[in-house]
Amino acid sequence: MTDIDADVIVVGAGIAGLRCAAALRRRGLTARIVEAGTAPGGRIRTDVIDGFRCDRGFQLLNPSYPAVKRHVDIDALDLRVAGRGVRIVDDSDAVRTVADPTRHPTLLLETVRSAVGLGLIRPRAVAGAVRWALPAVGSVRRLGSAPDAALADDWDRFGLRGPLRDSLLAPFLSGVLADGVGATSDRYVRLVLRSFLLATPGVPNAGMQAFPEQLARGAGVDIMYSARVDRVTDDTTTPTVRTADGTVLRSRAVVVATDAPAAAALMDTETSSMRGLSTWWFDADSADSDTFLRVSGAGGSVVNTAEMSAIAPGYAPTGKTLVQATTLLGAAGPAAESVVRAELDRLWGRSTSSWRVIVRHDVSHALPAQAPGTPLRRPLRVGDRVLLAGDHRDTPSIQGALVSGGRAAAEVARLLG
Template identity: 45%
Template sequence: MRADVVVVGAGLAGLRCAQALAEAGRDVVVLEASDGVGGRIRTDRVDGFLVDRGFQLLNPAYPAVRRWVDVDALGLQPFGAGVAVRTETGLDLLGHPLRNPALVPASLRTAVRRPREVAALARWAAPLLRPRPVRELVDVLEARADVDRRTALDGAGVDGLLRRVVDRFFAGVLLEDDGSTADRFALLLTWMFVRGVPALPRDGMQALPAQLAGTLGDRVRLGQPARRVSGTSVETDDGRWTADHVVVATGAPEAAELTGLPVPATKGVVTVWWSASTAPDADLLHVDARRTPAGPLVNAAVVSRAAPSYGPPGRHLVQGSALLRDGHDTDAMRRHAGDLLGVDPAGWEVVARHEVPHALPAQPTPFSAARPVRHGDLVVCGDHRDTGSIQGALVSGQRAAESLL
């Protein structure tokens, strides 16, 4: 069996790479080990609910999404542009003043009581306060490539409630609670959050890779695990593929196993999905900003309030996510989710539980947004070659294709 290019892995990176190659007239085939496309982005239907494998959101502000995805066709259902913060005294609401004007009074009440904290947060986010193109912002943030998030926030004097809000929000986004992520990457993500409201597709997150795969037709072969990659050939259970080039577009651990190349460490998450007969009328992400959190969750949300397609009529879908090392007790996660949402979770029923041990590549210092994709005859792409995000996966796939074209 032969093709111009064999792409191993039908995640976002592999699919975008194959798309670009096919558009350029190359004979390309994509080999995927599992029974569906998407890699870590998969959606299951359970008892009328849509449950993604790990709580994920799509930010339509990502430049790569705007460029290569038909966003309108996804039927995006946005979450509220803000966050609900559980404190020792109750629930504070913080929101984007332009995208969620209804939260302006509550946000101002929180801010006016903490002018010093607000000023410190502004010092940390100073590069984002001036409108500029993302390429210019990337250059401006180059000076922070060697500074981690914790050091940068400490240096700006960010503390108190707002520091806890920032830390606990990023714990859910970056899957770390020690501030070890490069500050440059954290600020880039913040810039994206300011410019777009994260959302869920009508048919689940897997609709995103399914859309990319739809343009490739029978070039995508499911149930075809690559057992061995050697130079320009790939061994599968059905035989051997030869090609001018092989692109390894798997997750980091699989890429290391197939290529022997070093890859970043990865971070894991566990998400539990519950069915509830009643739920708060809130489409915001909830975080625990108390000095001592009441449980293991990094966030909780009534998903069906923001994305009604995720739940059947008469039922609500609630999610709670924790760092993988913390979230093994489902009952503790349920209690903490109920506490964050301000409801009694006793009647909630588990719909699904997903443990994703390699959910994101680590992004420590020194931070580089574009690691090499070419290694001799071999090409490697994935979010572990770029930034740990949907943006990074798509861009790395494009870079891999361009390196061949």
């Protein structure tokens, strides 16, 4: 038999690849990860600039995800959670607060006033919202097999219209889903809603990259960094991976754990449509010490903004304030800085002209688009000894990436006997 470099070569040190390698090792198989970047994480990376921790795209870790509970040491990450609710800036530029009274009891009266002022509690809309959301608190298996439609169409079907939809749900979810028109699978959105109901998302105090770094340490396998793969060759016994510098690695199986476009380029498979986001990071000269996400109830380019240093003090040097602002990234490119600043002036109720742009991250492949009817789990095997893993094979989330990595490891173990 031809000498091999490992039982399994995993292409990509993102969340799916790291989880796959760890699961393979626990099954007694050797694995080596080949990663184009200089650190683990894939799309989850943090740049430290002038002492500020700027994640490559605004991202949160939800501790309620079942795979996170099983495979991540949340306490070791020092997870700092955002406020459980949202600040909505309405069309009169008034700031309205909708908060969970069980978490923020002192905001109960303000939440009631905001709900009344925004018109969120109109009986027909509330009844429609309850009917729409009810499956999210039921069986995940039943929810996953339910009929599917575009989110906007299902809201119409349930009679969910008016301010509750336009000023709260749609603005909030547009940033979560990278979808400004409600084209996402309603079935998937209910799964997202379920995760928000179960726990409040947050960020590690040292930045989101602390999460994949923990996975990399726990995987206990060799990771080749700065090694871009340009070819994967399938074989009935010994598939190979070739890197850009000509290095050829042999194994008994290969798992391509990249994002969908990269996997399609390597394996000539059908790719998933991707949605993009731009995140602006500002060194702000003033602070509200506000942990709540802010959205515009009147529309606009900025889908959300947050004072990250209030949520997680480790994101900024002592005495400094770090604010993020996220916009959708489409074919026309990122929003103009003047547009973003004008909207931030309104969202924060002050001039932001003195705020210094630290960096802007344009992530064109932020999330796979989960169109209506897309299976929540897709096949992994694309050859005799080659498999795919990633959030494009399950749900477009950290949960999906972790699950797909575990699935790939289990399938490889069955394949290799």
